[in-house]
Amino acid sequence: MTPIILRRLGTSVLILLAVSILVFVATLLLPGDPAQAILGQQATPERLAALREQMNLNDPAWQRYLSWLGGLVTGDFGVSAASGGPVTDLLGERIGASLVLLAAAGLISIPVGLLVGTYSALRQGRTGDHVVTGTSLVLAALPEFVIGIALITLFSTTVFAILPSVTMAPPGEPVWNYPLQLVLPTMTLVLMVTPYIARMMRATMLEVLDSGYVEMARLKGVPERQVILRHALPHALSPVAQVIAIQLAWMAGGVVVVEFLFRYPGIGQALVDAVTNRDVQVVQVLSILIAAVYIVVNLLADVVGILANPKLRTGGAR
Numbered sequence: 475m476t477p478i479i480l481r482r483l484g485t486s487v488l489i490l491l492a493v494s495i496l497v498f499v500a501t502l503l504l505p506g507d508p509a510q511a512i513l514g515q516q517a518t519p520e521r522l523a524a525l526r527e528q529m530n531l532n533d534p535a536w537q538r539y540l541s542w543l544g545g546l547v548t549g550d551f552g553v554s555a556a557s558g559g560p561v562t563d564l565l566g567e568r569i570g571a572s573l574v575l576l577a578a579a580g581l582i583s584i585p586v587g588l589l590v591g592t593y594s595a596l597r598q599g600r601t602g603d604h605v606v607t608g609t610s611l612v613l614a615a616l617p618e619f620v621i622g623i624a625l626i627t628l629f630s631t632t633v634f635a636i637l638p639s640v641t642m643a644p645p646g647e648p649v650w651n652y653p654l655q656l657v658l659p660t661m662t663l664v665l666m667v668t669p670y671i672a673r674m675m676r677a678t679m680l681e682v683l684d685s686g687y688v689e690m691a692r693l694k695g696v697p698e699r700q701v702i703l704r705h706a707l708p709h710a711l712s713p714v715a716q717v718i719a720i721q722l723a724w725m726a727g728g729v730v731v732v733e734f735l736f737r738y739p740g741i742g743q744a745l746v747d748a749v750t751n752r753d754v755q756v757v758q759v760l761s762i763l764i765a766a767v768y769i770v771v772n773l774l775a776d777v778v779g780i781l782a783n784p785k786l787r788t789g790g791a792r
Contacts, residue, residue: 479777486773493765494546498539500761501754508752542758552755561759565744569763571649572729572740578656579663579725584718587668591675591714592707598680606676610669618728622662622735629658640737649739659736666728667721674717678710685709712778719775726767 509517509525530538545552551561594606613621630639637657643649650656682688683706691701733742741760748756 482773482776486769490762490766490769493769494543494762495539497758497761497765498542501757502535504749504752504754504757508754546759546762551759554753554756557753561755564756565741565759567648568739568741568744571738572733572742574650575656575659575663575733575738575740576722576725576729578660579667580722582660583664583668583671583721583725586664587671587718588675588711588714590668591672592679592702592710594672594676595679595683596702603676606672610673613665614669614673618662618666618731619735621665622658622732625658625661625665626735641739642737643739659732659738662732662735663725663729666732667725670721671714671718675710675714678713679706682706682710715778716775719771719778723768723771723775726771727764730764 509522509531526532530541533541542552544550549562551565553559554561554564557564590606590610594603597603597606626639628634629637638655639658641649641652641655641659643652643655688701688705691705692698696705729740730742730745732738733740734746737743741763744756745760745764747753748760
């Protein structure tokens with residue numbers, strides 16, 4: 475099992491290196507002059523030249539990439555051209571706010587998805603199963619911004635008007651001090667990933683319920699509740715764990731759109747602002763950070779799949 479995990483880890487490092495190259499090239503292809511975008515149209519040629527020198531824009535692209543990559547490895551993320559301060563200071567609170575949002579959505583979506591999927595499997599062919607299946611299909615087909623706009627329309631306009639549509643926390647104050655402002659963005663992320671977890675849980679639960687050991691337990695007179703909790707549910711959770719990890723990784727990418735929609739002060743909103751201001755250092759760091767989270771969570775999903783697969787655990791398959 476260890477060699478398989480090490481190979482997955484090596485592949486993840488290579489993917490992250492390839493992503494860093496793509497991110498760097500993409501920032502080079504952004505239209506306009508970063509120095510001009512920062513200083514404005516009235517900037518003098520002398521000031522533009524000084525800023526280009528400060529940002530190392532006159533160096534060859536490969537040299538700038540190696541310098542930037544070395545800074546990422548050593549924890550030096552550079553200086554924000556827009557604010558003039560270190561990128562780490564600028565993003566510290568943003569990263570914390572995004573982690574709170576992702577943690578809240580994950581803590582809700584995982585148990586809800588598992589419970590809904592189990593309920594649907596136990597009610598196979600009945601009205602409850604049809605309702606869950608149809609609702610999950612519709613939600614899975616909708617982009618996150620459509621779900622967010624629908625929630626804003628329902629809970630922040632003339633229908634109910636009970637929740638704020640945007641995040642308006644005072645500068646420097648943690649956003650979690652205003653829990654009502656977290657409700658709609660959290661609900662959007664929950665509705666984005668829960669249908670996939672529920673559908674996978676339903677499929678695996680149905681397969682387990684038709685297995686021989688579950689049938690044998692029923693024939694022995696084991697109570698149905700004990701059959702579900704002790705025999706069916708543990709076996710159904712192993713393959714669903716991979717889907718949960720992948721959905722959490724997908725949620726880390728989707729948080730950009732959700733934060734922009736609700737003006738949530740996290741890394742997604744910071745990325746949009748950095749692109750608008752041509753703050754190249756911030757764009758590069760945030761892009762590689764989101765990619766790293768996605769890759770790490772997918773690596774964890776692979777490890778969970780290996781641990782749940784007896785053949786891979788014992789070295790019977792590669």
